[in-house]
Amino acid sequence: VHLAESGGGLVQAGGSLRLSCVAAGGWQSVATMGWYRQAPGKQRELVASLSMSDGSTSYGDFVSGRFIISRDSRENIREGVYLQMNDVNPNDAGDYFCHMKWRDRIWGPTFDAWGRGISVTVSE
Secondary structure, three states: OEEEEEOOEEEEOOOOEEEEEEEEOOOOEEEEEEEEEEOOOOOOEEEEEEEOOOOOEEEOHHHOOOEEEEEOOOOOOOEEEEEEEOOOOHHHOEEEEEEEEEEOOOOOOEEEEEOOOEEEEEEO
16 A cells, blocks of 8 residues: 655645645555644644544644545545645644555454655744
């Protein structure tokens, strides 16, 4: 399983950015896809997660309604998610990692896949 992230870069404080993650490879089912972030000197933390079965979402407390995770519904994409980031602030800067929890067979164990990460920089 390979996760390809895009959409990172420089954004002005108060601005918006949209991250994209596209999954490729072989799996029987995907449980969740989501985004984590890691700032320098800090632990990786959950930004947003989406259940691919029922569409339920969860967000880190710091999101406070500013970010939205959604499914990529393009026909040529097997699985993917977007992270719409609004009203970003300097504390949102860091490396953002796409994550996918998947199974290779029905009722089998889940596996974790991670993207390489993309950088988000916020200017004052």
